[in-house]
Amino acid sequence: MKTQRFLMCVTALVMMTIGFSFITPDMALAEDSIEIALWGGWPEIEPVYQEVADAYHAKHPNVTIKVLTSPLREFEQKLSATIPADTAACIIEASPYPMQKFLAAGLIPPAPANVVEFMTAAGRFPEALVKDNLAEDGNYYGLNYFQGRHSIYWNKDKFAAAGLTTPPETMEQVIEYAQKLAEYDGDKLISSGLSLRLSGGGSGVGEKFWMYLFPNGGTIIEKTPSGKWHNGYNNEAGRKTVQMYLDLVWKHKADSHEIKHDAEAFELGQTAMFVRESWVIGDAAKKAPNLNFDTAPMPKGERWGDLATGVNLYVSRTCKHPDVAWDFLLFLNSEENLQTLLKKTGWLPQRLDVDLSPVVNETPQYKSFLFSAPDYQIYTYPTLPEFDEILTKFAERLVNAFLDKSLVDNPDGVAKLLEEAAAETDAILKRNGHYGTE
Template identity: 30%
Template sequence: MSKKRFCWMTVIFILAAGPAAAKQNLSVWLGYGETLPAFEMVKEKFEKKYPDIKVEILTFSLRDFEAKLASAMPTGAGPDLLALHDFLFPRYYDNGYLEPLPPEFAAIANDPTKMNPTYTAIVTREGQAYGMPYWTGRSTLFYNLDYFQEAGLTRPPDTVDELWQYAEKLVKKDTDGNIERAGITMRLTGPSGGIQKFGYLYYQMAGEQIFELGQKPGTVRVTLKDNMDVAVQALLDRINHLHGDRKVDDWTLKHDAQGFASGVAAMLLRETWAIAFIKKNGPNINFNTAPMPKGKVRGAFNYIEILSVSTQSKLKSQTWEFIAMLQEQEVLNTLLTTSGYSPLRKDRDFSWFLKDHPRYKAVMEDIADYNQYLEPPNIAYEEMTTRVGEVLQAAYRDGALADNPEGCKKVILKMQEVAEDILEDNGILSE
C-alpha cells in the first residue's frame, strides 16, 4: 500500500469512526456545591444504567452559577438539568427555557400528601408545573444555651417582643460600654440579605411579606404602605437596639452565622444550613434551634431548590429519569446528612434523622399554625431587594431615627417608592 493511500484511509477511518464512538453528555450545574454528594450518588447509578451517557456535574458559587447560566442559556450552551433557586425560576420560565413536568412528576407535585402545595405553586403557571421542588432551607431561631443559662433564661423567646427583651438581657458590654457580645446578631450589611432578614420579623408582625404576589402571575405587590404602623414598629425595634442604652449589636462585631459560631452573638435568625455551619466552625458552641418567634402570625421563610429540564436538552427523558433517581430515599438521606437541606418529599421518612439530630426539629417538623412561606419569584428580585435593602441599612446607621416614628415612616415610604419604581421599570408592578 502506498503511503498516500494509507494516509487517506486513516483520515477516512477517523472521520467515520470518531463521532460514533463519542459518548453523549448529560450536564448538571449546581449553585449549591454542598448538595453535590447526592448528585454524585445518582451519577454513578445512572452511568451504570446508561453506559453511553456521561454525566458531567459542575458546581459554582451561587453568584457565578447565576451569571454562567444567564449567559449560557440564550446561546444554547446551558445544562440539561437546571437546579434553580426559586427566585431564579421566573427568568427561565418566562423565556421558555423549561420543559413542563411529565405526568408522573406532575402527579407527585400536585399531590398534597407528597408535596406541600406552597412549593408546587411556585413552579406552576396556568396549571402546568415546570419543575420539581427538591429541598428547602427554612428560617429558624438559633440560641446559645450557655449564654441563656448565664442570663437566667430557661426557654427560647416565643414572641417578637420577647425576642428583643431577651436580646437586651443577653448583650454583654465592657466597662466602656462597648459591645463584646451581641444579644442578637442582626444583618447590618449586604443589602439584599438585610431586607430579607428584616422581613423575617415583619412577616410575623404584619401577617404577610414585604413583597407579595400580585394579582397577575409574575407581578409583585409591595405591602409596606398597607402595614405602615407595623413596618414602622419593625424598623424602630431594630434602630432602637442599634443605638443608645438599648443597643444589642454593633457593626464592628463578627456577624451572621460566623458571629454566632464565634461566640460573639447569643441569638441568630438564619436558615437550615447554618446548623451544619455552626457545628463545623464553632464546635464548642452549645446551641439549639426553635421556631421563629410569633407576632400576629408565626411563619418560617423558605427558599427552595427546583429541578427542571432545559428545553434545549437532547436527553430530556434521560434527564427526567436522573431527577427521578434524585428522589429516592437513600439519595435524599445523603442530601440531608451531607448538606443539611431538608428534602421536600413528604412521602419520604426522615424520622431517623431527627432522632439523631434533634436540632433539625425546628426546621423539619410541621407544627400547627406554623406558616411556610416563600418570597414571590420575580425577574427583578435581586435588584429590588438590593436597592430597598440599601435604604434600610442606611437607616440602621441613623441614630436620629431612634424613638422617632415619623422619621421611620419616611424611611418606610422611601423603601416602598424604591421597590415600586424598580418593579414598574421591569413591568411587574401589581396594579
C-alpha cells in the same frame, strides 16, 4: 405485533404511574456515552450530587453526571449570561423566583408530564412550594428538591449565663433576650445578643428583614383580591421592624456592624442567637462540634409563621438528553438520597412523604424545621419575574438605613425611608403590569 404494542403501552403507563423511572436501562444504554452537566449555587451540596451521580452511574454505566457548583451570587450572574445564550448546563439548580424571568421569556422548557404527575401527587411536596413551581403560563418547569425553612438558633450556654432557660417565643421576647444576652468588654460589644443581617449582597438582607416583618403583620409585596400586587411594608409593621433593627444596633447595642455575623459568629461563640436555615446544623457539626445549641420555631407576633424558600432543579432547552436528565432528578429525589442530603448538608428536602426520622433522631435540632401547628403559616416568595429586583433594591435601602444612627427615635425619618422604598417597589410592579390596590 399487536401484543407487542400492547405491552409497550402498558409498560409506558406503569412507568408514568410510578413516576420514579423516567427512562429504562435500555434507553440509557442507547448511546455509547452520555454526559450530563449539573450546575448549582450551593457548593456544600456538591458532594451529595457527586455521590448520587456515582450511584446513578453504577446503574447506567454509560451515563456520567458532571457536577459544578459556585457561590450563589456568582452563580445567579452566570445563569443570567448563559441561559439566554443557550450555553448553560443541562441541569440547573435554582430557586423559582430568580428563574421567573427565564421562564417568562420561554428560555426553559416545561417539565414532562410524568414529572409533573410525580411532583403534584397529593401530600408529596408542600402545597405552597408546588404552587411556587407553577408559572404564569400554567406550566410547571422545575422539580422540587430542597428548601430553606428557618428557625431561631440559640446558644444554650450563653442563655444559661444570662439566666435564661428557654428560647424566645414572641417578638417581644426576641428584643428583650437580645439585650440580656449581649456581652461587652467595657463599652465594646464582643458577642451580640441577636445577630441581624445588616449588610450583604443581593436580596439576603431583605429576606431576613421579611422574617421579622411578617410576625409584625407586614410583607414585602401584598396580593390583592384582583390578583394584583402592591408593597406591603409602608405601614406600621414596616416602621416597627425598621425601628427594631435600629434600636438593637444603636440604642441597645445588642448588635453591631463591627462584629462578626450570621453562622460564622454563632459557630465562633460571638452571638447568642440568630435566624437561619437548617444547613447551619450540618455546618456547625463540621466547624464547631462542641457548640451547645438548639433551635426553636420562629417567634410569634400579630401572626406566626415561617418563610419557605424552595430550590428546584430545571432542565435547559439545549440539553441533548432531557429524558436522562429528568430520570436522574427523580433518582435524586428518592428517600435514601434525600436522607443523605439532610444528613450530610443540613438542607431540608422538600418531599413530605419520606422518612427523615433516622436523621432527626440522631440530630434533634432538625425538629424545629419540621415544626407545624394550625396557626403556623408557611409563606413563600411570589412567583413574579420582577420580585428579585424588588427585594434587592429594597435591601439596598435597608443596608444604608441600618448605618444611619440619625434614624433612631426618628419616626418621620423612618416613615420617609419606607415611603421612598415603597414608591420604588410599586413603580417596578407598575412597569411589569402587576400593580394594583383592589
